[in-house]
Amino acid sequence: MAAKRSVIPFGPQHPVLPEPIHIDLVTEDEKVIEAIPSIGFVHRGLEHLVTKKDFGEMVYVAERICGICSFGHGYGYVDAIEHIMNIEPTNRAKYIRTLLFELSRMHSHILWLGLMADAFGFESLFMETWKYREKVLDMLEAATGGRVIFSIMRIGGLRKDVPDEVLQGFLPGLDEIEEGIKACEKAFLSDPAVLSRLKGVGYLSKEDAIDLGCEGPFLRASGVARDNRTSGYAAYGDMDFEVITSDDGDSYGRCYVRIQEIYQSAGIVRQCIEKMPKEGIYVPIKGFPNGEYMTIIEQPRGGACYYVHASGKKFIERMRVRTPTFANIPALAKTLQGCDVADVPILVVTIDPCISCTER
Amino acid sequence: MAFANFTKTELKNLFKKPATEKYPEGPATFKDATRGHIANNMDTCVLCSVCQMRCPTGAITVDRKAQTWTIRPFSCIQCRRCVDNCPKKSLSMEIEYTKPDVEKSQMVFELSEKQKAMLAEQARQAAERVAAAMEERKKAASAKQAKEDPKK
Numbered sequence: 001m002a003a004k005r006s007v008i009p010f011g012p013q014h015p016v017l018p019e020p021i022h023i024d025l026v027t028e029d030e031k032v033i034e035a036i037p038s039i040g041f042v043h044r045g046l047e048h049l050v051t052k053k054d055f056g057e058m059v060y061v062a063e064r065i066c067g068i069c070s071f072g073h074g075y076g077y078v079d080a081i082e083h084i085m086n087i088e089p090t091n092r093a094k095y096i097r098t099l100l101f102e103l104s105r106m107h108s109h110i111l112w113l114g115l116m117a118d119a120f121g122f123e124s125l126f127m128e129t130w131k132y133r134e135k136v137l138d139m140l141e142a143a144t145g146g147r148v149i150f151s152i153m154r155i156g157g158l159r160k161d162v163p164d165e166v167l168q169g170f171l172p173g174l175d176e177i178e179e180g181i182k183a184c185e186k187a188f189l190s191d192p193a194v195l196s197r198l199k200g201v202g203y204l205s206k207e208d209a210i211d212l213g214c215e216g217p218f219l220r221a222s223g224v225a226r227d228n229r230t231s232g233y234a235a236y237g238d239m240d241f242e243v244i245t246s247d248d249g250d251s252y253g254r255c256y257v258r259i260q261e262i263y264q265s266a267g268i269v270r271q272c273i274e275k276m277p278k279e280g281i282y283v284p285i286k287g288f289p290n291g292e293y294m295t296i297i298e299q300p301r302g303g304a305c306y307y308v309h310a311s312g313k314k315f316i317e318r319m320r321v322r323t324p325t326f327a328n329i330p331a332l333a334k335t336l337q338g339c340d341v342a343d344v345p346i347l348v349v350t351i352d353p354c355i356s357c358t359e360r
Numbered sequence: 361m362a363f364a365n366f367t368k369t370e371l372k373n374l375f376k377k378p379a380t381e382k383y384p385e386g387p388a389t390f391k392d393a394t395r396g397h398i399a400n401n402m403d404t405c406v407l408c409s410v411c412q413m414r415c416p417t418g419a420i421t422v423d424r425k426a427q428t429w430t431i432r433p434f435s436c437i438q439c440r441r442c443v444d445n446c447p448k449k450s451l452s453m454e455i456e457y458t459k460p461d462v463e464k465s466q467m468v469f470e471l472s473e474k475q476k477a478m479l480a481e482q483a484r485q486a487a488e489r490v491a492a493a494m495e496e497r498k499k500a501a502s503a504k505q506a507k508e509d510p511k512k
Contacts, residue, residue, distance in 0.1 A: 053416065057416045060416050060437065060439050061416075122366075124366070124370055124373075125366060128366075128369060128373070131379045134379070138391070141391045141393065141394055142391045142392070142393055144393065145391070145393040145394050145395035145438075145453070146395055146438070149437070151395070151437075151438070151439040151440060159440070159444065160393075160440075166393075183366075183368075183369045184366075184369075186365040187365050187366040187369075191365050191366065
């Protein structure tokens, strides 16, 4: 006799996630047969604000789309406007942007490692990883004055220069973070108790990852080497870094990719500090933007698209953001099929969901 | 041993001082660049209202009649836009955060006596200039009238 099917709701409030996503889990005994996700609990209408705030002020709103990838959202908006207005920021501005972008990526990935440790119940590992995240936040605070919202982006460059002495001061901190993450890496990638929760859980094949339009570390963990940073926006063209991939395709692979990306990011930050050009940080702008542009950048969670349509007025007509979490939700539903109910929180965390970004 | 991977780190942490600060028992530390809160030097402020116009969240209110400058710290997003745009460099970004509160308070700054006297003097001079200009205009008008109609 076939087991009786029942539907278990997951979220919108769930201890593993501070953000609201709702998933209806169709289960048979302890196995998930189907997962039906639904979002839309924290829509704030931030894209529409573009018609109410002038295009310079909108940078602050764009940064507030998300607290974790705030720098990336500010960058995406500013990049689109700069392309519309044909402004080329100075090299120093580009380098500082790249540096801050990579520090944000490190902070996001370390935060994710902590959340992951929390999801499988390893509290001391969670606290240990967040200890190093705090060091990254200290660097961001020393550079910009803010811990999560930086308010340093400006159309045409940056609002504030980061002195070279401050940048040089980051180098010992980076070594310390790398050393600390190496100690945590052992726990994540070789501890048998942790491996039993990660290995083979939530497998997603390379073909499925491509078909379902995955993004970021979730895609790279399935063996697809796609990273928008290789297109060379900002100063990434001058940087030497590897695109990390894993052939595991499971939760372990996603953990591995993110840990290795922290080291790559630290490497890019070092290169930025080493090659930092000495020049101005701001190119004055004239007039209002007129035209449209779509840009794609690599956020910590994956590729994010920013579309801006302006018509030569103070207010922009339309802005649209496609965030990586939105692209990863169909693949999440796929990976949840056939998993145990106990593994659902871990699998939801492995896509690094950012629901506030997704719903804006 | 694989399962003891993290034990070493945990043991080390036992003998280290805490990574966190004991706030509010001890003082909180801030970076030099920290954007904590906005302060206004009322000895140099001229209540020009540029900060009020530039503030993206409308947290600043300038009342020229009452000669006060008000900020609502709970609406302020610490973007530094007012500081960058202040023509008298009277606004500054302090590194400490404002104290927690149980209601949405506001900080009211009253213009200093020196500035009040300066603004009053400026207003008096402006009124004098206006009066002089009006007098001039009146004279010119009467002279013009006399020229056009010499019989009168």
